Amino acid sequence: MQFTKMHGLGNNYIFFNLLDMPMEDQDFEQLARTVSNVNTGIGSDGIILICPSEMADFKMRIFNEDGSEGKNCGNGLRCVAKYLFDHMYATSTDFSIETLGGIVHVKVEPDKKRIVRSVTIDMGKPKLTKGMIPMKGDPEAQTINELLTIGKHSFPVTCVSMGNPHAILFVDNIDTFPLEEIGPEIEYSDLFPERVNLGIVHVKSRQEIYYRVWERGSGLTMACGTGACAAVVAATLNHLVDQYIPITVHLPGGQLTISLDENDHVWKKGGAAYICHGELVMER
Numbered sequence: 001m002q003f004t005k006m007h008g009l010g011n012n013y014i015f016f017n018l019l020d021m022p023m024e025d026q027d028f029e030q031l032a033r034t035v036s037n038v039n040t041g042i043g044s045d046g047i048i049l050i051c052p053s054e055m056a057d058f059k060m061r062i063f064n065e066d067g068s069e070g071k072n073c074g075n076g077l078r079c080v081a082k083y084l085f086d087h088m089y090a091t092s093t094d095f096s097i098e099t100l101g102g103i104v105h106v107k108v109e110p111d112k113k114r115i116v117r118s119v120t121i122d123m124g125k126p127k128l129t130k131g132m133i134p135m136k137g138d139p140e141a142q143t144i145n146e147l148l149t150i151g152k153h154s155f156p157v158t159c160v161s162m163g164n165p166h167a168i169l170f171v172d173n174i175d176t177f178p179l180e181e182i183g184p185e186i187e188y189s190d191l192f193p194e195r196v197n198l199g200i201v202h203v204k205s206r207q208e209i210y211y212r213v214w215e216r217g218s219g220l221t222m223a224c225g226t227g228a229c230a231a232v233v234a235a236t237l238n239h240l241v242d243q244y245i246p247i248t249v250h251l252p253g254g255q256l257t258i259s260l261d262e263n264d265h266v267w268k269k270g271g272a273a274y275i276c277h278g279e280l281v282m283e284r
């Protein structure tokens with residue numbers, strides 16, 4: 001099986017192009033666990049499938065390192081958009097990609113040699129009700145700066161879905177916050193029936209935030225595109241950043257520019273890069 005390894009700000013995935021290479025009855029959850037493991041496979045935060053779609057121009061499926069299928073992946077979408085344009089599957093710079101979390105619209109920005117250096121994505125509207133996150137509680141209620149007791153800790157949490165679930169904490173000690181300890185406690189809390197991605201945020205100014213993530217199904221990663229979007233939505237809901245202007249989000253792997261428009265759509269701009277192409281042998 002041919003694969004391409006790519007990353008968005010260090011959040012790296014193994015991509016399989018199913019547009020020309022259908023992989024019938026493949027156990028993608030097991031494939032993700034094996035391929036993501038650096039000892040038995042290639043090593044990555046998960047795998048991403050590029051598929052045909054009946055609802056959009058293309059379809060993306062993402063499986064985390066633990067094999068769980070994610071409903072969206074912001075960094076993965078920029079990599080998929082770059083791959084599709086660079087490999088001439090996308091003939092226009094603007095096209096749509098179906099995800100389990102909904103259809104997004106992408107715009108690639110190629111340089112003079114037709115190489116994509118940056119991708120802008122309309123990630124659609126965030127979902128804020130507990131029923132849509134999903135999380136326990138009144139399905140119509142929102143979780144904005146709500147004190148949640150998880151394990152032996154209590155935190156003020158804001159929850160946002162970008163098609164996939166995010167819990168956002170605002171902290172002053174973003175570099176020393178014990179994310180490896182608290183992350184799994186919140187990820188596996190019974191408050192979140194489909195688990196949750198945990199993001200911690202330090203607000204530097206009304207136009208600039210810092211963000212680190214413990215990803216559902218992958219743990220600590222260098223970046224999370226949907227998480228960066230959720231962080232800006234949460235900061236806006238808590239009146240910590242200005243509205244309707246581009247917010248710079250600093251992640252361990254680099255920067256993204258995120259903005260909310262007057263129709264509540266979240267826009268994300270950032271890079272994507274190839275690491276390698278190869279042939280997966282997978283001897284038993």
Ligand SMILES: N[C@H](CCC[C@H](N)C(=O)O)C(=O)O
Nearest residue numbers: 070073074075164224225226
């Ligand atoms: N772990 C996420 C999927 C990957 C999201 C992240 N890598 C991004 O760039 O948005 C989930 O299961 O909801």
